[in-house]
Amino acid sequence: MGHALGEPKALLGASPSRPQAEEDCEASVLLVDDHPENLLALEVVLKDLCPRLNLVMAGSGQEALKRMLERDFAVILLDVQMPDLDGFETASLIRQRERSRHTPIIFLTAINTNELYAFKGYSFGAVDYLFKPIPQDVLRAKVSVFVDLFKKSEILRRQSQRLAEINQELSRSNSELEQFAYVASHDLREPLRKVCGFVDLLALRLKGRLDSESEEYVRFVVDGVTRMESLISNLLEYSRVGRGEKRLENVDTGALLQKVLSDLEPLIEESGAKIHRDAMPELRADPLQMRQLFQNLVGNALKFRGKRALKLDIGARRQGDSWAFFVKDNGIGIDRAHHQRIFSIFQRLHRRDEYPGTGIGLAICKKVVENHGGRIWVESEPGRGSTFYFTLPAS
Amino acid sequence: MADSATRILLVEDDPGDVRLIREALKGFKTPFELKVVGDGEEAMAYLRKEGRFAAEPTPDLILLDLNLPRKNGRELFSEIRAEPALSRVPIAVLTTSSSDQDLIDGYDPRLNRYVTKPMRLAALNEAVMDIESFWRQAAA
DSSP states (O other): OOOOSSOOOOOOSOOOSSOOSGGGOOEEEEEEOSOHHHHHHHHHHHTTSSTTEEEEEESSHHHHHHHHHHOOOSEEEEESOOSSSOHHHHHHHHHHSGGGTTOOEEEEEOSOHHHHHHTGGGOOSOEEEEESSOOHHHHHHHHHHHHHHHHHHHHHHHHHHHHHHHHHHHHHHHHHHHHHHHHHHHHHHHHHHHHHHHHHHHHHHTTTTSOHHHHHHHHHHHHHHHHHHHHHHHHHHHHHHHTTOOOOEEEEHHHHHHHHHHHTHHHHHHHTOEEEEOOOOEEEEOHHHHHHHHHHHHHHHHHTOOSSOOEEEEEEEEETTEEEEEEEEOSSOOOGGGTTGGGSTTOOOSOTTTSOOOSOHHHHHHHHHHHTTOOEEEEEOTTSOEEEEEEEEOO | OOOOSEEEEEEOOOHHHHHHHHHHHTTOSSOEEEEEEOSHHHHHHHHTTOGGGTTOOOOSEEEEESOOSSSOHHHHHHHHHHSGGGTTSOEEEEESOGGGGGGGTTSOTTTEEEEEOOSSHHHHHHHHHHHHHHHHHHHO
C-alpha cells in the first residue's frame, strides 16, 4: 500500500466569484505516485509553474480517487506502476465518473510499449504519456498547457454561467414589470370609473342649479378623468403587446385594412381624405396586433393632416423574404430630429390643444412590428407629409 | 310566474358601483326588484337558498361583477352554470376589462351576456338598456 507524502494543501481562500483574468483563476494538479521521493521531485519541478497553482499529492490510486471527490483537477499525473490499483486501473475508475470523464491524464511510465496500449480501450478525453526519467522542461510544458486550458475553460464556464444568470434576472424583471403594468392599468380603471360616474350623477342632480363656473369645474373633472382613462387603456394595450404573446394566423392585410378604414369612416368622411390602396398580401401574424398597427398608423395620418385635403397612399412591396408596407400621407410631417423618438412611449410633439393624444400609439406599432420580427421607421419632412414604413416576414 | 316584478340579483362588492348601477337601473322599463349580495360565497348561498336566504326566490336575471373578493366572478360564473337549477338563469357579466371576454365563450349567447362597465353615466344607462333587451330575449 503506498502512502501519501504530506496532506493535500488546504484549498486557498474562496476564489473571486467572477474572475475576468486567468491570474484570478486557480487550478489544481493531482500528482499520484507510490514513491514519496517521486512526488517530491514532481513538486519541486512544478511548484512555481504559475500563480495560484495547487499541487495535490496522492500516494496511491485509492487516495487519488478520494482527492478527486474534493475538487476538479486541471490535469492528473499518474504513475503507471503502483501496487494494488495500478495507474491504468485508477484511470479507468476516474473515467467512469461523469465529473472527471474528461480530466486530462498524463501517465508517468518507464518505457514499455505494451503498457502504452493497455489504456487504449478507456481513452476518453486527453491522455498523454511521459517516460521516465522525465525531462523537467517537457514536464513543465505539458502540465502548463493543461493548466492554461483549465483556467480558460473555467473562465468561460463562469462567464456563461454569469450570462445565464443575468439573462434570467432580466427576463424575470421584465415580465414582472409587464405584469405590474397590466395589473396596474387594469385596477386603476375601477376607481376612475367611479369618479366619472358620480361626477356625472352629481351634475345631473344639480342641473340648472350650478353657476357657470361650477359647471366648468365639472367639465374639467370629466376631462381629466376621460384623459386618464384613455391613457390607461392605451397603457393596457401597450403592456399587452409588450408581453410578446401573439396568436399567429393567416391574415389578409387587405381585408384587415378595409375593416380599419370602415371603423375610422366618420373621421375619414370628416377629413375628406382620398385614400389609395394597393393590393396587399396575406401573411402569418397576430390579427389583433395587426389591426392595432394599421389603426394607429391610419389614425395618425387622419389626425396630423394639416390644412390640405388629405391624400393617403397605403400598400406593400415584396422585398426578398419580407413585405415592406407603407402608409404615406401629405400631412404636417415630422422634423428629422424626432424620427426616432416618436416610437418611444409617451413622446408627443404637440400641445394637447393642438393635437390630443397619449403618446403611446407609435410605441404600440413598434412593439407589434418587432414582436413579428420586423422593423418600423418613418421618412418625413415638416410640411411635406410622412411615410411610415414597416416590414413583416412573408409566410 | 305570478309575481310580475322581475327579480334581479346583483353580485357586487363595491357600494359605489351598487349605487351607480341602481341609478342606471331606473331606466329599466320592466318593473323589477333588486337584491344585492357582496361576494361570491354569499351569492352562491343566496342562489342555493341556504340559511337566511331560504325564502328567497330564484332570480330572473343575475348581474355579475367579475371583480369580487373571496370567490371571484369567474369561479362563481362556472359554479352557477354547473348548477342544474340555475343553468337557465340569464347572466349579464359586468367587468372593466375586455380581456375577460373569453369567459362566456361556448355558453349560450341568449343566456349569457358580457357587458363592459363604461366610464360615463350616459353610457352606463345605455348598457343597462342593452341588458334589459338581453333579458327580454332570454325570457321569451
